Amino acid sequence: MVLLYSLEACPLLKSDLSSVDFVIVRFLTKLFNTTNMDIINNCRQYFDIKLPSTLWSDRVRRFEKKVAECDSILQNFSLNSIAYIYLLVKFLFCLLFCFFFMFICYQLWRIKMHSTSSKEV
Numbered sequence: 001m002v003l004l005y006s007l008e009a010c011p012l013l014k015s016d017l018s019s020v021d022f023v024i025v026r027f028l029t030k031l032f033n034t035t036n037m038d039i040i041n042n043c044r045q046y047f048d049i050k051l052p053s054t055l056w057s058d059r060v061r062r063f064e065k066k067v068a069e070c071d072s073i074l075q076n077f078s079l080n081s082i083a084y085i086y087l088l089v090k091f092l093f094c095l096l097f098c099f100f101f102m103f104i105c106y107q108l109w110r111i112k113m114h115s116t117s118s119k120e121v
Contacts, residue, residue: 004052006090008059009083017053024051 007020028040028049044051067083 006087008063020052
C-alpha cells in the first residue's frame with residue numbers, strides 16, 4: 001500500500017495512524033456514496049481492504065528484521081544512513097503516487113463539473 005511507504009521507519013502516534021486510515025475510509029465513502037460506517041466496514045471486509053493502521057505494525061516488524069539481517073552492510077554504513085536512504089526512496093515513490101492520485105482526482109472532478117454544467121444548459 002502506497003500510503004504506508006516509509007512509515008515503518010518512523011514512530012507514529014495513534015493520531016497519525018488515524019489520519020492515514022481516514023484516507024481509505026474517505027475514499028470508500030466517496031466510492032460507495034455513503035457515510036454509513038457499517039456499510040463501509042462491510043465493504044472493506046468483503047473486498048479485503050485492510051486499514052493502514054492494522055498493516056503498519058507488520059511492516060515495522062519486517063523492516064526491523066531486514067535491518068537486523070544486514071550485518072555486512074551495517075559494518076560499512078551506519079544504521080541511520082541506511083534508514084535515511086530507505087526513507088528517501090520510499091518517500092519519492094509516495095510523492096509520485098500522491099501527485100498521480102491528485103491528478104486523477106482533478107480529472108474526475110473536471111469530468112463531473114463538465115457533465116453537471118452540460119445538464120444545466
